[in-house]
Amino acid sequence: MGRPPCCDKVGVKKGPWTPEEDIILVSYIQEHGPGNWRAVPTNTGLLRCSKSCRLRWTNYLRPGIKRGNFTDHEEKMIIHLQALLGNRWAAIASYLPQRTDNDIKNYWNTHLKKKLKKLQTGLEDQSKQGISPSSSSQSRGQWERRLQTDIHKAKQALCDALSPEKPTSLSFEMKPFIGYSSHVKPAQSSTAYISSTENIAKMLKGWMINCPKPASTSSAATQQSFNSMANTDSASSEGTPSKADNNGNIELSETFETLFGFDSFDSPKSDFSQSLSPDTSLFQDESKPDVGAQVPLSLLEKWLLDDGGATLGKDYLSDITLDDSANFF
DNA sequence: AAGTTGCTCAACCGCAGGATC
């Protein structure tokens, strides 16, 4: 007996979602919480398959999703993480909780791949012509020095993490950022990201008040999540993420700051901190894999600890050198 | 103004793997 399709092909609507469908879906999730997608079409009367509902929710309706242009930091993170993890978009997305894997995948395929390709061919041309790209080599040198420093910092962070005084294991340390904050400000993204934002926000606000599923371990986060979505000016200090969570999972952002050489993740108001949205912690917790487990730790360790520079490090280096050498950003 | 080309991104498809019975 073969596996039945996730939905009857007959009578299932495809294509873009209408605002009405969005509202139906959101109000259902408001009542029952995300999950049990199989039941969603039946219970809502939506002529959509469960997959489609889940996708619509996770990629579009889920609160806390940031839409619109990617920031430089996000671009850099994507490039770096892609170099490290390959096309594991879900894993990459777990480090950019405000972005969906679909978004990142699209962005990579449409923007970054082209950019990198362009730069690569540019460099090849230069080397073919025997031109010593002085400016490029200069910036490359600068960049490599910066990278050395960053790697050094990252190594220290890693050593700290591995040191016996700190109970936190590296595997935990290297987990994606599944923290949460309550100050995700939907209004900050000028992009209208749902077809009927206001209606849905109102409903979510209702859910926030009457959330029927407090049993979930992350229900508080859920509440906060929707709170922050519904209350655009709720950027209060309440729930401001601290650098250490209950598990002593500290300095993650610092580790990555040093690893990636980003300017500043340290402020809670930074792009990156803002990306630590509660809802994503909730929902991505369900859906996103533990990258710490996925990324072979030994590789990361090797790269960070091996002074000689592991192969991974070299590949990685050559990849990201592209970006800097041509003033990529 | 009309036609063509290129780009973007939401959505779909098929597969894999964990959960459940």
Place this chain on the structure above:
DNA sequence: AGATCCTGCGGTTGAGCAACT
């Protein structure tokens, strides 16, 4: 233990739009 269910993931598609000719 094996069959089935359910969900998540990555690759791909195609509609809609903008830029160009």
